[in-house]
Amino acid sequence: MGLLEDTEMNHISKLMFKWVYWNLLLKGTWLGPPDLQMEGKRLDMIKK
Numbered sequence: 001m002g003l004l005e006d007t008e009m010n011h012i013s014k015l016m017f018k019w020v021y022w023n024l025l026l027k028g029t030w031l032g033p034p035d036l037q038m039e040g041k042r043l044d045m046i047k048k
Helices: 008-025
Strands: none
Touching: none
């Protein structure tokens, strides 16, 4: 099964991506893992 072949699964995934793009991504909805930028940082070490 190639990525460019016309299969039912490829068609469904394209339709799903189109829905996610228009309904979630353009609105800024984040479905991934939580933001971990501050995870594990020692806030007392940050200079103010």
